[in-house]
Amino acid sequence: MxxxxxxxxxxxxxxxxxxxxxxxxxxxxxxxxxxxxxxxxxxxxxxxxxxxxxxxxxxxxxxxxxxxxxxxxxxxxxxxxxxxxxxxRTRELLDHPTQAYIARYALxxxxxxxxxxxxxxxxxxxxxxxxxxxxxxxxxxxxxxxxxxxxxxxxxxxxxxxxxxxxxxxxxxxxxxxxxxxxxxxxxxxxxxxxxxxxxxxxxxxxxAFTKAWELDASKCISYLTIEHKGPIPKELRAPMGNRIFGCDDxxxxxxxxxxxxxxxxxxxxPRHTLDEADLLALFGWDEATFLERTEGMAIRRTGYENWQRNIAVALGNGAASAEAMEALRKRHPTSTPMVQEHIEWALARLKDQN
Ligand code: SF4
Ligand code: SF4
Incomplete structure (x- = not known):
């Protein structure tokens, strides 16, 4: 050499x-x-x-x-x-009542x-x-x-x-x-x-999620919860997730x-498929084939359809208590996995409380 x-x-x-x-x-x-x-x-x-x-x-x-x-x-x-x-947009979208926030790296x-x-x-x-x-x-x-x-x-x-x-x-x-x-x-x-x-x-x-400066409890971080974590999201962390459905940039x-x-x-x-300002209800309406097709070649695909649905259900529960949101959650319930169903129930209960 x-x-x-x-x-x-x-x-x-x-x-x-x-x-x-x-x-x-x-x-x-x-x-x-x-x-x-x-x-x-x-x-x-x-x-x-x-x-x-x-x-x-x-x-x-x-x-x-x-x-x-x-x-x-x-x-x-x-x-x-x-x-x-x-x-x-970044800050303007946080906790938006009807639009999703996806970590900007994943768009x-x-x-x-x-x-x-x-x-x-x-x-x-x-x-x-x-x-x-x-x-x-x-x-x-x-x-x-x-x-x-x-x-x-x-x-x-x-x-x-x-x-x-x-x-x-x-x-x-x-x-x-x-x-x-x-x-x-x-x-x-x-x-x-x-x-x-x-x-x-x-x-x-x-x-x-920070226990102190320079120390992150990743198990509480929304990036972990929405992407890496399989299974139910701890109930006490759902409301703070707001509309963050894949990652967090706060x-x-x-x-x-x-x-x-x-x-x-x-x-x-x-950004692909206008995911930088996507409507939560539109994303919740994707079936698995659409999810796989729209996220091909993107990091979002790695979380899988079940987690995707789980995350959006939480975001809908944190969003506007509209008739459309409640109807979409109810409609999706019978065809969802038990894990997603539990998040849908959580979301519906929260939205009912607002009405
Ligand atoms: S916000 Fe930025 S500058 Fe301020 S402590 Fe955190 S990393 Fe440091
Ligand atoms: S990405 Fe979000 S949830 Fe995770 S540490 Fe930063 S602000 Fe907290």
Missing amino acids: QRLNTLDLSHFRTRLDEQAEALGFADLGITGIDLSAEKPRYQAWLDKGYHGTMAYLADHGDKRFHADQLVPGTRAVISVRMDYKPPA GRDYHKLMRKRLVQLAKWMEQEVGALGYRAFVDSAPVLERAIARNAGLGWQGKHTLIINSQAGSWFFLGELFTDLPLPPDAPQATEHCGSCTRCLDVCPTQ CQIYCPWTKFSPTTEEADFQ
Whole structure:
């Protein structure tokens, strides 16, 4: 394998940044392979059960703390970010009585494949420059501590809401990683955090999912409840969900740093099927075939039709007590699964209370 000498290195790095930009990445940073400093905090979080039923977050032993254990031979980790904020309303839609709120990252095409493909393209470009490489691309993969990697690579600091904040771009971006056996020198980590005395994200969280700054009980987070969680949603968390039927963005929406967030230029992240301002009743009317057809290639599909129905039933129960909403819930009841039926009953009881 042809390797880089010191003189080539800075030129290579400049071109690597250019190539990343050409592939649609907003930023690229490089870090080393040792994340063992993260272990005590991560383990304490798991021990408290804040990962809910996401057992995969406890799997893989120590591999997440040592990149070369996860991918043998790894000498450096490249961290990239890609802006995803579509030109869609955010705050204005929260708790809307008839319209759904879907996390803004999920309105377009599923980002996993797109970003992984671009990371592989970046690796292939590197191979053209330096010869055959060992590499592996990760996007939102369980044993990869993507936020710690991004911070260590200098892409931003971890906000009190636990997401990475970039001072130029806020937090509406995806992260991806390229593990490589090319021994690239690391960038300086983000050494400072700029949350200061702000506690906006902690205060506005509808389900009060933060136990303290920088600590999230994911089992109470609406993103977890509406996407990852199978089975009934705890009753006490249903009303705070409002109209959020897939994910939640509140802690980002209210963060002052997102005022600086650019709108994505990625065509694939533009909203599909007008889901950025969809009517709850229209979505509730989808049968399973329509759900599968409309969500093809989108992250929303991963939650499955039953959870989709469950989430919308909750949102209808939190919405306007109209005759149409009550009729739609009653009509759907006989053909729903027992789990969805229970949520429909909950919604109907709430709407009746308002009348
Ligand atoms: S995504 Fe929503 S529910 Fe989850 S922590 Fe942020 S504000 Fe709270
Ligand atoms: S809302 Fe405030 S405390 Fe929370 S991440 Fe943003 S700046 Fe930090």
